[in-house]
Amino acid sequence: MKINQLFPVIVPEFSYEGDLQEIKDALRSEKREQFNFPEGVETTCGNLHKNERFRPLVDWFKECLEEYRLANALQCERLDISLMWGNIAPAESGVGHPRHRHNMSLVSAVFYLTKGVATVFHDPVYPRVMDCMEVISDNLKVRGGPIEKISADAGKLILFPSWLVHESDRHFFDYDRMTISFNAFPAGKINPGPFDYPMANIKIL
Template identity: 35%
Template sequence: MTTPEITVRKLFCTPLLISHLDGAADMNHALLAHFLAQPAQEPGRRHSNLGGWQSDDNLQTLALPAAQSLCRMVTAVVDAATAVHVPGGLIEAALAWRMNAWVNINSSGASNAVHGHAGAFWSAIYYVDDGGAGPACGGELFFYDPRGLLPAMHDPLLRFRIEGCVTAGYTEKITPEAGMLLVFPSWLLHSVDPFFGTRPRVSVAFNFGTPAG
C-alpha cells in the first residue's frame, strides 16, 4: 500500500536558540580574570544552585568591557528572535529590555535544581569556561518538556517518528561548550547535573523582560 503524501506541521513549538559568539576567547579571558577570585571574597547568592557560587544579578551594570560586550551580543540574539503581534501579522520588536545577568561558578560536585525564570520572557546561558567538559565530567544541562509526561503517558515505549519530536514527554540534554550561548523561553524548566570537571565551570545567566508599566 502506498503511503500518501504527508505534511507535518509541528504545533506549539518551544524554541531553543544555540549560537557560538564571535570573539569569545578574548571576552572569556577577561570575564574569568574578573570573576574567578570573587568566591573567596563574597559569599554569593543561593537560588537554584546546589553548591558552587552565584554573583549578584547586576553584571549588566558593571564597568567591565567584556561584560558589556557580552550583554550587547546576547541582546542582539534575543532581539532577532522576538516579534510583536499586530493586526495582519508580526513585526520586528524594538524593545528596551529589562535585563539582569549573573555569573555562576560551579566547582566539582555542584549542580542546579530544576527551575524556571519567572518574571521574564527570554532567558539565556552563556558558557565562559566549560571546565573541561567530557563524558566523565557530567554537568549536562537538561530541558524538560513543558507538557510533563503527558506525551508519554499512553505507552512510554512509543515515540513520534518525526524530527524534533522524539523526546516528547522526556528531556533534551545539552553538553556545555566554552563560547556557547543558549536562549530559551523563561518558563522552560531546566536543571544541571552534578559537575566533576578539572576546573570550575563558569557561565553567565540572563533574563530579559519588558519594562514594568
C-alpha cells in the same frame, strides 16, 4: 501509530569571539555565595550587567537579544537585561543547579565560560499531558518526562523562554564550571496598537 510532534521550543545558540579569560578573571573577583541549597553552586549578585568589567560581553548579549527579537517578531522596541549573574560549580564538587525556571521574565540565557556538564531542559508538555500520572524515578531520563541536553562549550550562549524548566548535571570534572546567566524583559513600547499607542511603555532599571 503516527506521532505529530507539535510546537517545538526554539533555543538558539550564539558564539562569542572575545577574550574569555578576562571575563573569567572578572567573575572570580566578584563576591559569591551559595543560594541554591542544598546544592553548592556559587552565585554572584545579579547586577553584573551594570559592571564595567563585563561591558564588552553585555554589548554582545544585546546584539544577540536584538537578533532574537527580530527573528521572533516580538512586539517590543527591545529586550533589556533585567538581571545578570555569574555561577561557579567548583571542581570535583558534584554540585549542580536544581530544576527551576525563571519566573516573571521573558527570555533567559546561559553563557558558558568553560566546558563542563550540560544544561538539561525538561519537556514542557509532558507534565500537562500526564496530568496526575506522575512518574517518579531516580533515572533522570524518565523523572518528569523527556529531556534534552545542550552541551557546555566555552563561548557558547543559549537563549530560551524563561518558563522552560531546566537544571544542570552534577559537576565532577577537575576544573571549575563557570557560567554567566541573565534574564531579559521587553522594554520600550510594548504591543503598539492603532496610532502607535502601546499597551505599555516599560523601562528596565
